[in-house]
Amino acid sequence: MVMEETRSLLETITSPKELKKLNPEQLKDLAGEIRDEIVQTVSQTGGHLSSSLGVVELTIALHYVLNTPEDKIIWDVGHQSYAHKLLTGRKKAFRTLRNYEGISGFPRRQESPYDAFNTGHASTSISAGLGMAIANEFEGSESNKIVVVIGDGSLSGGMAFEALNHAGQLQKDLFVVLNSNEMSISKTVGALSSYLNRLLTMPIYSRLRGDIQELITKIPRLGSPMSTLVKRVEEGIKNILIHGGLFEELGFRYFGPIDGHNLGLLINVIGKINELKGPRLLHVFTKKGKGYPPAQKNPEWFHGTSPFEISTGNPLKVSKFPSYAEVMGQTVVELAKNDPKIVTITAAMVEGTGLSHFKKAFPDRFFDVGIAEEHAVTLAAGMAVAGLKPIVAIYSTFLQRAYDQILHDVCLSKLPVVFCIDRAGLVGEDGPTHQGLFDLAYLRHIPDLTVMSPKDTTELVLMLNLAIASCQPCAIRYPRGCSEQITQTQLPFKIGQAEVLVEGENGVILALGKMVDVALAVANNLNLKIGVVNARFVKPLDEELILNLAKKTKRIITLEDHITTGGFGSAVLELLNANQINDVRVKCLGFPSTFIEHGAPEILFKKYGLDVEGITQSVEKF
Numbered sequence: 266m267v268m269e270e271t272r273s274l275l276e277t278i279t280s281p282k283e284l285k286k287l288n289p290e291q292l293k294d295l296a297g298e299i300r301d302e303i304v305q306t307v308s309q310t311g312g313h314l315s316s317s318l319g320v321v322e323l324t325i326a327l328h329y330v331l332n333t334p335e336d337k338i339i340w341d342v343g344h345q346s347y348a349h350k351l352l353t354g355r356k357k358a359f360r361t362l363r364n365y366e367g368i369s370g371f372p373r374r375q376e377s378p379y380d381a382f383n384t385g386h387a388s389t390s391i392s393a394g395l396g397m398a399i400a401n402e403f404e405g406s407e408s409n410k411i412v413v414v415i416g417d418g419s420l421s422g423g424m425a426f427e428a429l430n431h432a433g434q435l436q437k438d439l440f441v442v443l444n445s446n447e448m449s450i451s452k453t454v455g456a457l458s459s460y461l462n463r464l465l466t467m468p469i470y471s472r473l474r475g476d477i478q479e480l481i482t483k484i485p486r487l488g489s490p491m492s493t494l495v496k497r498v499e500e501g502i503k504n505i506l507i508h509g510g511l512f513e514e515l516g517f518r519y520f521g522p523i524d525g526h527n528l529g530l531l532i533n534v535i536g537k538i539n540e541l542k543g544p545r546l547l548h549v550f551t552k553k554g555k556g557y558p559p560a561q562k563n564p565e566w567f568h569g570t571s572p573f574e575i576s577t578g579n580p581l582k583v584s585k586f587p588s589y590a591e592v593m594g595q596t597v598v599e600l601a602k603n604d605p606k607i608v609t610i611t612a613a614m615v616e617g618t619g620l621s622h623f624k625k626a627f628p629d630r631f632f633d634v635g636i637a638e639e640h641a642v643t644l645a646a647g648m649a650v651a652g653l654k655p656i657v658a659i660y661s662t663f664l665q666r667a668y669d670q671i672l673h674d675v676c677l678s679k680l681p682v683v684f685c686i687d688r689a690g691l692v693g694e695d696g697p698t699h700q701g702l703f704d705l706a707y708l709r710h711i712p713d714l715t716v717m718s719p720k721d722t723t724e725l726v727l728m729l730n731l732a733i734a735s736c737q738p739c740a741i742r743y744p745r746g747c748s749e750q751i752t753q754t755q756l757p758f759k760i761g762q763a764e765v766l767v768e769g770e771n772g773v774i775l776a777l778g779k780m781v782d783v784a785l786a787v788a789n790n791l792n793l794k795i796g797v798v799n800a801r802f803v804k805p806l807d808e809e810l811i812l813n814l815a816k817k818t819k820r821i822i823t824l825e826d827h828i829t830t831g832g833f834g835s836a837v838l839e840l841l842n843a844n845q846i847n848d849v850r851v852k853c854l855g856f857p858s859t860f861i862e863h864g865a866p867e868i869l870f871k872k873y874g875l876d877v878e879g880i881t882q883s884v885e886k887f
């Protein structure tokens with residue numbers, strides 16, 4: 266690790282143009298400084314550490330060779346773009362990474378002209394890159410190169426295949442760099458991943474590894490007449506690299522695999538492939554977490570980390586309460602002990618969803634499909650048709666892409682699939698690509714789907730039991746993080762039954778999920794007699810209770826960790842309207858229908874008037 270006082274090279278890089286002035290030794294030193302800066306920053310801000318450390322040399326090489334921002338680099342997912350940010354004029358601001366009004370943890374076009382495409386969700390890069398390549402042709406700017414960097418995990422997503430398939434047919438000018446590190450968040454899964462790993466370990470490659478640097482120097486230099494040059498360059502590279510059958514069959518020229526930490530080699534090879542035309546794929550292999558031993562040892566833990574102590578890698582804060590994901594994972598194991606039909610599915614989020622417990626307890630009943638949310642849902646539908654009881658655990662933001670599969674494949678046939686929708690609501694630092702603020706809006710209108718949200722982890726356990734017993738499509742949304750027990754849950758409850766926590770005459774707050782706790786604090790703050798109801802269900806609503814309370818108090822406030830458009834409050838308004846209740850005033854509190862920026866949840870809840878103080882003021886005014 267480079268010491269603070271010697272960190273001078275990085276300071277001089279105000280744009281990628283400065284990179285080109287550095288010699289090979291300086292470039293290597295720069296890689297060390299970048300790693301140091303990333304570790305220092307992420308240890309304070311939290312963030313995606315392992316992936317960013319793994320692509321430092323690749324990032325330097327790409328910016329060294331390309332002429333960005335005219336040439337475009339599209340980072341798939343974008344969680345590995347920290348070195349890119351540091352090299353593109355954001356060194357000074359980098360310590361504000363993921364902070365409110367600071368640097369975003371993902372590429373943001375609004376943030377920099379070097380961020381070619383907004384990313385956050387996986388497997389979009391090849392489609393976006395192909396789109397840009399087509400546009401370049403239309404605009405007559407073919408000399409601007411389009412380079413896509415995609416990981417082996419993200420390549421498991423259906424969109425990536427669709428795009429490869431299309432790009433191979435169109436034969437546009439597109440350069441794909443496939444970064445293999447044998448990891449998604451956990452180990453990559455699937456036949457494709459095995460194929461990529463076979464490419465990395467082929468004997469011919471091992472034989473070549475020692476000689477590769479020497480061989481590369483034999484490739485003809487640029488400057489010979491263009492017509493023969495391109496062919497000779499390609500042949501030269503081909504001679505030292507092996508055949509990537511699958512990609513060749515799809516219409517790509519395949520180069521690799523090469524060591525993604527050998528800076529000289531990368532610059533050489535990328536430079537030469539960049540001169541070629543048409544769809545081409547360079548396969549590099551890297552080590553996730555490279556350069557920071559704790560991350561290298563445990564890349565999964567440091568994939569997305571909270572602030573930590575650099576010397577040990579230990580997290581700075583540990584909650585004394587269990588997380589929703591943890592409780593979900595443990596509960597599903599218990600349920601499955603008594604019901605052999607229960608199976609679980611995750612889309613590359615084994616640890617994050619808490620399903621690692623299930624994987625350990627019932628390896629044969631656990632399915633990690635890779636980054637393939639659409640497939641995960643229809644796979645569950647197939648299992649359910651044939652008699653199983655699948656539980657599909659996916660984060661709210663990533664389930665967005667499986668809307669049609671939920672509607673068409675699960676709900677249309679009323680299949681007993683339980684959706685555990687984690688990270689629902691505001692997630693904070695990961696920003697607009699990751700906020701789980703839309704799920705109620707995309708689920709609530711689907712016929713035959715029950716939608717619920719627990720006030721705490723105790724209620725989550727009860728809802729999981731209820732959902733499995735119901736034998737119908739159910740979605741349970743719950744937030745990121747931990748919770749203590751809010752109040753003793755009144756038992757038993759059935760589908761569509763809300764819970765009155767505080768009686769009130771002047772009005773009532775109907776709160777959903779984690780906002781129940783906030784509503785109780787607000788009611789406590791007020792000098793008015795305001796009731797609090799734990800709504801529990803968004804669909805079906807506890808219609809009788811809500812209508813009675815509306816008639817009695819004449820004032821209803823709805824409170825949700827979701828956008829107000831199409832959410833829980835909208836459901837209550839629709840109910841009142843359908844019953845022609847026109848003399849009740851309703852105030853819907855939640856996030857506005859905008860893309861909520863990144864930042865600490867406390868700051869964002871406050872900014873949008875959804876902290877205890879803000880809600881208290883809204884209720885008083887109302």
Ligand SMILES: Cc1ncc(C[n+]2csc(CCOP(=O)(O)OP(=O)(O)O)c2C)c(N)n1
Nearest residue numbers: 316386387416417418419448449450613663
């Ligand atoms: C649609 C979608 N599903 C899940 C995720 C969560 N996620 C972020 S990065 C990642 C793994 C990506 O693996 P890979 O592309 O190999 O990159 P690496 O982190 O290994 O560099 C996953 C599953 C996501 N961003 N988007």
